[in-house]
Amino acid sequence: MTxxxxxxxxxxxxxxxxxxxxxxxxxxxxxxxxxxxxxxxLVDEVALEAESxxxxxxxxxxxxxxxxxxxxxxxxxxxxxxxxLAHRIAGHARRLGASA
Numbered sequence: 608m609t610x611x612x613x614x615x616x617x618x619x620x621x622x623x624x625x626x627x628x629x630x631x632x633x634x635x636x637x638x639x640x641x642x643x644x645x646x647x648x649l650v651d652e653v654a655l656e657a658e659s660x661x662x663x664x665x666x667x668x669x670x671x672x673x674x675x676x677x678x679x680x681x682x683x684x685x686x687x688x689x690x691x692l693a694h695r696i697a698g699h700a701r702r703l704g705a706s707a
Contacts, residue, residue: 623694
């Protein structure tokens with residue numbers, strides 16, 4: 608099982624993830640893409656990353672805005688998997704011109 612991060616580790620990780628914030632036992636961010644197809648492209652690209660990591664985000668899509676919520680459910684909170692996936696989401700968002 609993956610180790611839960613401490614509060615200090617989570618806070619430190621969030622300093623490197625602009626637009627991400629803690630929400631209880633999850634981290635979350637919303638990205639506004641230039642268009643609806645770009646928002647769907649972001650979801651599609653992240654889906655491939657998430658599948659390769661076997662770590663899947665909760666995603667809410669509203670027009671060109673996507674909201675991402677990450678938590679390691681089987682560990683009962685936040686782990687390094689969540690931080691890594693958040694970085695990957697942020698990278699794809701930047702490349703597609705989406706802003707947090």
